Amino acid sequence: MTHRIGNTVIALGVALATTALSGPFAPPARAAGASDTDQERAARWQEIAKSIFGDRQIAPTETLVKIDAPVRALDAALVPITLTMPDSAQIKAVSLIIDDNPAPYAAKFEFGPAADPAELKLRVRVNNYTDMHAVVETQDGKLYEAKQFVKASGGCSAPMGMSDEEAMKGMGDMRMKFADAQPGKPVEATLMVRHPNFSGMQMNQVTREFTPARYIDKLTVSAGDRTVFTMTGDISIASNPVINFAFKPDGKPLQVAASDNAGGRWQHSFTPPSPTN
Amino acid sequence: MTAFAVHPRTSAAGRAPSRRHALFAGLCLCCLPTLGRAAESFAMEEVGPGIFVRKGLIADATPENADAIANIGFVIGRTGVLVTESGGSLADGQWLRAEIAKRTAKPVTHVVLTHVHPDHVFGAGAFVQDKPVFIGHAKLTEALSARGEFYRKRLVDLLGEERTGPVVYPTMTVTDTAEIDLGDRRLTFTAHGPAHTTSDLSMIDSGTGLLFPADLLFVNRIPSLDGSLKGWIREAERLKALGAARAVPGHGPVTVDLAPALADLAGYLTALRDGTRAAIAKDVPIEKAVDSVAKAQRDKWALFDTYNGRNVTVAYQELEWE
Numbered sequence: 379m380t381h382r383i384g385n386t387v388i389a390l391g392v393a394l395a396t397t398a399l400s401g402p403f404a405p406p407a408r409a410a411g412a413s414d415t416d417q418e419r420a421a422r423w424q425e426i427a428k429s430i431f432g433d434r435q436i437a438p439t440e441t442l443v444k445i446d447a448p449v450r451a452l453d454a455a456l457v458p459i460t461l462t463m464p465d466s467a468q469i470k471a472v473s474l475i476i477d478d479n480p481a482p483y484a485a486k487f488e489f490g491p492a493a494d495p496a497e498l499k500l501r502v503r504v505n506n507y508t509d510m511h512a513v514v515e516t517q518d519g520k521l522y523e524a525k526q527f528v529k530a531s532g533g534c535s536a537p538m539g540m541s542d543e544e545a546m547k548g549m550g551d552m553r554m555k556f557a558d559a560q561p562g563k564p565v566e567a568t569l570m571v572r573h574p575n576f577s578g579m580q581m582n583q584v585t586r587e588f589t590p591a592r593y594i595d596k597l598t599v600s601a602g603d604r605t606v607f608t609m610t611g612d613i614s615i616a617s618n619p620v621i622n623f624a625f626k627p628d629g630k631p632l633q634v635a636a637s638d639n640a641g642g643r644w645q646h647s648f649t650p651p652s653p654t655n
Numbered sequence: 656m657t658a659f660a661v662h663p664r665t666s667a668a669g670r671a672p673s674r675r676h677a678l679f680a681g682l683c684l685c686c687l688p689t690l691g692r693a694a695e696s697f698a699m700e701e702v703g704p705g706i707f708v709r710k711g712l713i714a715d716a717t718p719e720n721a722d723a724i725a726n727i728g729f730v731i732g733r734t735g736v737l738v739t740e741s742g743g744s745l746a747d748g749q750w751l752r753a754e755i756a757k758r759t760a761k762p763v764t765h766v767v768l769t770h771v772h773p774d775h776v777f778g779a780g781a782f783v784q785d786k787p788v789f790i791g792h793a794k795l796t797e798a799l800s801a802r803g804e805f806y807r808k809r810l811v812d813l814l815g816e817e818r819t820g821p822v823v824y825p826t827m828t829v830t831d832t833a834e835i836d837l838g839d840r841r842l843t844f845t846a847h848g849p850a851h852t853t854s855d856l857s858m859i860d861s862g863t864g865l866l867f868p869a870d871l872l873f874v875n876r877i878p879s880l881d882g883s884l885k886g887w888i889r890e891a892e893r894l895k896a897l898g899a900a901r902a903v904p905g906h907g908p909v910t911v912d913l914a915p916a917l918a919d920l921a922g923y924l925t926a927l928r929d930g931t932r933a934a935i936a937k938d939v940p941i942e943k944a945v946d947s948v949a950k951a952q953r954d955k956w957a958l959f960d961t962y963n964g965r966n967v968t969v970a971y972q973e974l975e976w977e
């Protein structure tokens with residue numbers, strides 16, 4: 379897998395990277411993917427959806443899931459995404475797909491009994507002007523999709539601005555911030571993970587070769603033996619992943635278990651605040 | 656789930672450079688020194704005896720302006736010429752080289768690469784033929800290794816291959832401080848810690864006492880953060896301690912009084928730091944923080960709406976792990 383990213387995909391990504399690294403430097407008038415027609419985008423989505431969901435029907439929805447993303451990303455390597463799923467009891471899983479990224483399937487979240495998936499936030503890399511799709515699976519096994527167009531480019535290949543060693547410092551460290559808890563209400567939490575999430579498309583400063591992809595591929599949050607969610611991730615997740623979610627507390631600490639595609643394994647435990655009246 | 660690739664499609668972007676390339680190839684040979692430039696913006700000003708600076712445009716790179724957006728210039732010493740900043744593209748550097756030739760027959764012996772940003776390094780290609788010493792921060796080589804080609808491709812998309820030029824690496828690196836003697840004047844370099852970028856080099860001329868802080872000092876144009884916010888606030892203090900009265904900022908007027916200019920810079924950077932910290936403390940998410948942090952600074956800076964949100968994004972990532 380890594381190997382293939384290290385070859386085919388790299389060339390594509392670098393060739394398309396055209397804007398949005400910092401420094402006084404303008405986005406060009408036309409960026410990668412900017413001129414594709416709606417038809418071309420729809421056709422590409424059909425192809426991707428088939429490769430992920432096979433022949434299953436995906437119905438459009440305006441209520442079950444909504445994507446909030448900046449129309450024009452300020453930083454293509456860190457695009458904040460909010461997925462809103464107000465009918466949270468209906469939601470079994472949600473997938474985020476960034477159609478024109480080299481690895482479009484950015485993340486899948488499968489929710490467990492301790493989850494309240496009404497709102498989920500994460501940060502992603504966007505490599506092109508692209509459609510972004512959120513696909514939810516409801517408890518009855520049906521699929522629904524929502525779409526959002528985002529203007530950004532170069533997010534996957536943007537260099538990190540530090541050496542690989544610096545970027546890997548403290549890898550696997552985690553923090554959890556909890557919002558105030560109220561009795562009987564879900565608690566909002568923000569999980570921060572130190573991990574470079576190398577995309578495989580970033581140049582190493584010393585060797586001047588591409589740093590191999592190294593990304594969090596599995597992350598599970600649970601409250602006691604009840605799962606909040608399991609995330610399956612990929613290179614489109616921004617470095618130092620931050621995930622904002624809500625869970626139903628039962629007084630037990632939250633356990634986080636994360637692994638990456640290079641065999642890294644990390645576990646941390648966090649104690650939520652007691653409810654206040 | 657693993658990473659999978661949809662077949663690499665032939666994108667519009669894949670073809671665009673060659674079209675632009677063709678378009679500009681015809682123009683650049685005949686009109687190079689003046690192409691698309693407002694004449695008054697591109698005069699060299701003598702800001703001290705033997706020191707010439709051209710004010711960069713307060714704009715972003717476009718095909719018309721050849722990325723001539725930074726303040727660039729040179730110092731004529733007894734033994735040779737030192738280029739303080741080379742320009743934002745090969746075309747910009749060639750323009751500077753022609754301006755030098757109008758004023759002195761002395762050879763270009765030194766070219767300073769003040770930091771990794773494209774608007775400050777791509778002019779260097781115009782001076783390779785002079786075989787000067789290219790002076791840079793000890794971290795510049797690795798920063799250029801990581802980003803040079805990335806920047807170059809984007810610049811080629813805008814300007815075409817001929818007007819962009821190569822990535823030029825330093826041949827003399829500065830870890831702490833260094834000095835260059837031009838016979839009648841000495842130039843002292845300081846390598847700074849992570850601030851505007853991770854490769855910021857400043858310079859003081861002993862002849863005039865003039866400080867060249869490069870992009871450690873933005874005037875009028877909103878500072879762009881690409882290194883460390885806390886580090887930049889620290890290094891700005893360090894610049895103050897160097898004791899210079901006047902400075903040539905990386906962007907803005909050709910010279911300014913250092914103290915008030917540094918105060919304005921610190922005003923923005925501390926507003927950015929304090930606002931971002933407050934947002935993090937109150938659990939204001941990054942996508943909301945970009946619209947609120949440092950807003951009181953909006954009227955003070957050109958291009959605020961273009962860069963402030965990005966600066967907040969960079970600052971947020973640095974400060975959320977405090």
Ligand SMILES: [Zn+2]
Nearest residue numbers: 401402772870
């Ligand atoms: Zn700069």
